[in-house]
Amino acid sequence: MRARWALLLGALAAAVGWLGPFVGRVTRIWLVPEVLECSTSLRVGLLGTAGISRFAVIYPARRRPCDVAVVAVASRDADRAAAFASAHGIPSAFGSYDELINSDTVDAVYVAVPTRQHYYWAARCIAGGKHVLVEKPLASNSTEAAALVDAARKRGVVLFEGYHYRHHGAAKRLAEVVASGGVGAVQRVDVEFSLPSLGSWWASIRPPRAVPPDLDEHLRYKMLDRWCYCVDSAVWIARAAGLRDGVTVESAVATHGSFKAVLSAASAGGLPIDFRLTASKDRLEVPRWDVTVTGVSGSCRVVNIGFPFLYHRVVVNETESTFYGEGETTFEYQLEAFVAAIKGVGFLSDEDGHEREHQLLQTMRAVDASVVKADLPPFISWRPER
Numbered sequence: 423m424r425a426r427w428a429l430l431l432g433a434l435a436a437a438v439g440w441l442g443p444f445v446g447r448v449t450r451i452w453l454v455p456e457v458l459e460c461s462t463s464l465r466v467g468l469l470g471t472a473g474i475s476r477f478a479v480i481y482p483a484r485r486r487p488c489d490v491a492v493v494a495v496a497s498r499d500a501d502r503a504a505a506f507a508s509a510h511g512i513p514s515a516f517g518s519y520d521e522l523i524n525s526d527t528v529d530a531v532y533v534a535v536p537t538r539q540h541y542y543w544a545a546r547c548i549a550g551g552k553h554v555l556v557e558k559p560l561a562s563n564s565t566e567a568a569a570l571v572d573a574a575r576k577r578g579v580v581l582f583e584g585y586h587y588r589h590h591g592a593a594k595r596l597a598e599v600v601a602s603g604g605v606g607a608v609q610r611v612d613v614e615f616s617l618p619s620l621g622s623w624w625a626s627i628r629p630p631r632a633v634p635p636d637l638d639e640h641l642r643y644k645m646l647d648r649w650c651y652c653v654d655s656a657v658w659i660a661r662a663a664g665l666r667d668g669v670t671v672e673s674a675v676a677t678h679g680s681f682k683a684v685l686s687a688a689s690a691g692g693l694p695i696d697f698r699l700t701a702s703k704d705r706l707e708v709p710r711w712d713v714t715v716t717g718v719s720g721s722c723r724v725v726n727i728g729f730p731f732l733y734h735r736v737v738v739n740e741t742e743s744t745f746y747g748e749g750e751t752t753f754e755y756q757l758e759a760f761v762a763a764i765k766g767v768g769f770l771s772d773e774d775g776h777e778r779e780h781q782l783l784q785t786m787r788a789v790d791a792s793v794v795k796a797d798l799p800p801f802i803s804w805r806p807e808r
Contacts (some may be wrong), residue, residue: 463491464761467528467552469519469543470535471497471506474557478584479532480510482754489761496522519543523550530580530764533557537643541566541803544581548573553580555760559650562801564786571779580763583782585654587711589755591746592730596713596722597662599738605717608663608695612714613655615648615701615728645701646789646801649681651728652699653792654785655713660687660695661781668784669697674795679703683792728752 466483468475475495483490493513497503500517507515516522523531523546530553533543541561547554548570560583561567574581587593599605660669665687674683685697711728714721720739727734731751736744793800 460488460491462488464489464764465491465493465527465529466555467494467496467522467525467531468492468512469496469522469531469533469547471495471502472534472557475532475534476510477751478534478557478586478753479555479757480512482751482757485754486758486761490757494522494525494528520546523547523552529553530555530760536804537647538562538801538804541570542805544570545573548577548579548581551577551579553582553760553764555582555584555757557584558654559583559646559786559789560782561786562646562803564783564790566803567783567786571783580760582760582763582778584756585651585658586752586756587651587655587728587730588658589759590727590730590750590752592724592734592736593727595736595738595744595746596715596724596727597658599722600659600662600715600717601664604720604738605715605722606719607689607691607693608659608715608717609693610696610698610716611656611659612716613652613697613699613712615652615711616707617648617703617709618707642798642801645676645681648701648703649792650785650789651711652681652683652701653685653788654781655727656685656697656699657781657785657788659713659715660697661777661784663689663695665689665695666780669788671788671791671795674792676796676798681792681796683795685788 466479468479479490480492483492492510494516495503495507495510495512495514496516496519497506498518500515503515503517506512514525514527516525519535522528531547533540533547533554533556535543537557537559540556540559544554544556544560554574559567560581561570570581600608656669667687669685669687672684672686674681676682680700680702682701683697683699685699687695687697689695710726712723712725713727714723721737722739723735723737724730725735725737726732729752731747731749734745736746790800
């Protein structure tokens with residue numbers, strides 16, 4: 423009897439020991455300090471009232487009041503903009519996107535409109551002389567992405583894409599291990615991204631169906647949102663391994679609930695590197711985004727690289743298992759990097775700026791190639807009717 427009670431109490435203590443920090447990390451996202459006024463803040467406006475803007479900009483900005491101040495929000499519905507501004511303590515609300523872009527009270531814009539509209543409104547922001555943080559993907563295809571990069575350079579503004587995972591300590595550790603030769607010459611990279619959907623799971627247990635050309639655009643773009651994360655992870659690892667020529671898409675298959683592809687690249691010594699990417703929403707499992715890099719002399723794996731502020735593990739050569747941070751979100755680090763770029767501390771130098779631009783273009787080119795290999799129609803951005 424005593425043994426059973428001891429076992430039960432031990433299990434309870436272990437659960438509390440794990441759940442306590444987890445609950446603390448979750449509540450930290452919402453429990454933010456009071457906003458202070460600071461004259462040195464970068465003045466950011468929100469294009470759109472999407473829920474992601476709270477996590478990507480509003481909450482992180484409150485933790486850095488002398489770096490960033492959210493000063494305005496815009497919606498095509500003036501009442502919605504006003505309600506959003508009131509709910510989040512934002513001083514100004516605009517009933518059109520152009521009003522915010524043309525405002526002298528805004529230095530930079532966070533673009534969180536629907537994916538199909540990223541390119542058009544990012545281009546408008548750049549033309550208006552605003553620094554831009556755009557939710558991923560930057561555009562619908564590589565041609566549009568290249569046009570945005572060129573426009574930002576000519577206008578002298580920072581163009582930043584929202585691949586937030588790269589800025590966290592867990593992801594940086596993976597890149598360090600690969601770049602330093604910690605696993606030897608890289609042989610294989612596995613990227614697994616899963617965000618379950620009951621509807622997709624139900625469809626998956628029926629006979630498999632390829633994605634038809636006339637699949638609803640909204641569903642196609644939701645798939646693109648997930649897929650570009652996988653492709654960017656592969657390109658990011660390839661660049662950490664010293665490969666500057668991008669990756670080649672060998673094959674790709676898309677269904678209603680998943681996108682899978684095999685990519686390849688050649689190492690500096692000419693040896694092949696195999697990339698296996700899977701994005702799915704048709705598997706009933708805990709949401710995850712894991713990256714594993716296997717080399718000739720070891721491996722490095724990051725569990726939950728996408729949202730490591732909730733939980734994650736970094737395992738190097740089966741001996742090192744490290745947890746990074748006290749709950750700081752990937753979005754906090756991303757906003758910090760965006761501000762540093764604008765202030766010229768980081769990405770505005772030629773070397774770092776070109777590095778960032780090359781990666782985002784290589785990612786979009788690989789996305790384009792995987793869409794072609796999967797025999798899907800191309801993604802074309804929205805433009806207003808004339």
